[in-house]
Ligand code: SF4
């Protein structure tokens with residue numbers, strides 16, 4: 352690893368609030384999307400001449416479309432409860448990374464152009480003109496928010512900074528200043544079907560290779576079916592599951608679960624991506640277009656159910672938005688949840704004693720669990736409140752004899768973002784990612800010291816990729832992070848006794 356040009360935060364056993372360091376992350380901004388990346392998504396290729404008019408028109412549209420947006424912009428009382436709740440503020444000390452300050456970037460312009468007081472007495476109400484400098488600040492600091500919603504848990508009014516960030520990013524993309532990383536990825540999904548741009552033959556080869564690998568490893572013919580018409584279940588996974596560590600071990604885990612359950616399943620080459628980066632840009636049309644591929648694939652393959660793999664924001668989009676985006680799902684079997692998370696799927700089979708786990712298989716590990724933001728605060732699982740926290744832990748306890756939770760102010764709905772969510776998982780934002788991970792790293796360090804934790808499981812592709820990258824910055828091994836279904840797959844008792 353080449354020496355980075357920034358300091359990794361010191362690990363502390365308590366989560367300290369840093370001294371305010373104005374401008375500490377002023378230099379941080381992601382690469383701007385090229386014209387081709389923008390245009391593929393229906394945005395202008397570069398900054399339009401009448402950008403101010405376009406930006407204000409877009410803001411006006413968003414204020415009318417999302418009733419929550421003006422409510423959030425109008426209701427902040429500056430109580431300060433959110434100020435020290437953002438991992439990017441805790442990791443950087445930059446006051447513009449305090450959630451309330453991030454909101455104010457948009458709020459000040461909203462007040463100037465959309466409120467009576469702001470039109471006539473702008474200084475009195477903190478209203479600001481929309482200038483190129485303001486646009487630049489939006490670009491920097493709306494790309495220092497992972498849309499994790501932790502701050503909203505602590506806000507007495509439930510103001511959701513993530514929604515304000517999404518609005519800010521959508522306005523930016525609409526005037527021609529999109530983010531390269533997210534927009535390029537969305538374009539690949541529109542064109543090929545997955546974030547990686549992996550065409551069908553390459554995907555088929557990869558899956559064949561996995562079948563051989565599993566056969567060699569455990570001597571069982573576990574299948575990874577692709578485009579199997581008439582299968583019962585369409586499984587939608589993040590494309591990282593197809594090859595990258597530790598993701599692929601999760602995919603192997605799902606395949607073993609299906610194999611042992613006897614339920615027929617298939618992946619789709621047309622809908623070969625669970626991730627939906629449309630949500631990160633805040634753009635409904637792109638989010639819908641990405642999701643539409645899944646509906647089309649499910650109908651064409653004639654499946655009865657759709658199961659979503661380990662991907663945090665994909666699950667949020669599926670659970671919270673699919674019905675509006677691509678429903679109704681009247682062609683699926685109503686006896687099962689629509690959609691269903693792979694953890695729910697496996698947990699149901701375990702509770703019916705269709706599967707059996709031998710937790711001793713993971714006795715070489717002491718495992719903790721990282722709750723992913725979008726699962727924790729943007730969705731649910733199962734049929735009881737808090738199911739998104741209960742079900743993954745039930746699975747982990749069934750698969751591992753040694754499981755411990757991290758401290759409660761860092762788990763469940765209080766969980767800290769991994770630092771790479773919300774479209775920030777790109778190396779041009781490495782400093783932000785490393786610093787933003789520090790609250791999670793602090794909590795992890797505590798359970799390593801107190802409980803001897805050796806592994807951290809997650810159910811989100813972004814979290815897994817982010818931790819693989821940042822763990823070494825904190826002196827921890829990148830292989831500490833594992834897929835939950837890897838642990839399940841390793842403990843699963845198959846017919847051949849494995
Ligand atoms: S949504 Fe998350 S990343 Fe964004 S300001 Fe709130 S705590 Fe920070």
Ligand code: SF4
Pocket residue numbers: 426427428429430431432433434450451505506507508509510
């Ligand atoms: S907690 Fe809510 S009301 Fe208080 S400053 Fe933050 S956003 Fe405003």
